[in-house]
Amino acid sequence: xxxxxxxxxxxxxxxxxxxxxxxxxxxxxxxxxxxxxxxxxxxxxxxxxxxxxxxxxxxxxxxxxxxxxxxxxxxxxxxxxxxxxxxxxxxxxxxxxxxxxxxxxxxxxxxxxxxxxxxxxxxxxxxxxxxxxxxxxxxxxxxxxxxxxxxxxxxxxx
Numbered sequence: 001x002x003x004x005x006x007x008x009x010x011x012x013x014x015x016x017x018x019x020x021x022x023x024x025x026x027x028x029x030x031x032x033x034x035x036x037x038x039x040x041x042x043x044x045x046x047x048x049x050x051x052x053x054x055x056x057x058x059x060x061x062x063x064x065x066x067x068x069x070x071x072x073x074x075x076x077x078x079x080x081x082x083x084x085x086x087x088x089x090x091x092x093x094x095x096x097x098x099x100x101x102x103x104x105x106x107x108x109x110x111x112x113x114x115x116x117x118x119x120x121x122x123x124x125x126x127x128x129x130x131x132x133x134x135x136x137x138x139x140x141x142x143x144x145x146x147x148x149x150x151x152x153x154x155x156x157x158x
Contacts, residue, residue, distance in 0.1 A: 055115065058110075058115070059116060062103065062106065062107045062110070065103045066100065066103045066104055066107065069099045069100035069103050070100050072099075072100075073096035073097045073099075073100055076089060076092055076096055080093055097136075097139075101132070101139060101146050101149070102146075104129070104132055104146070104149055105145075105147075105149050107125070108129065108146075108148040108149045108151070108153075109148040111125070111152060112148055122156055126156050129149060129152055129153050130153060130156075132149065133153045140153075
């Protein structure tokens, strides 16, 4: 074998080894990329479920806030109906009612903005929103500050 042929074989052998290392590196890259893809999918799934859980926790917070405010101004309404209520009780009642209606307005806004699935919210809150509007008709006239409640009420009347 001539020195040229021997050198060609050496170069070919080194090229083969380099190609084999490249193939191994490519397979390792595919494996790492596959692992990263699986990890991303799992992380996305976990984050999705955490956000879904947080959404329902915020709904629970809305419900608790509305319930507490409703109880507070209902107790004040009973005191107003009693004989000789304190003179400042009417102002306190009005402030408590406003706080309650603001809480309902925040819930309506969240529903309208898509923070909760409308189909489920409509099933659970349609009557509630209608009752609030009917119970306080003077608060939901033209120019009301509770526009989101009115908008949701009208939207759900269809």
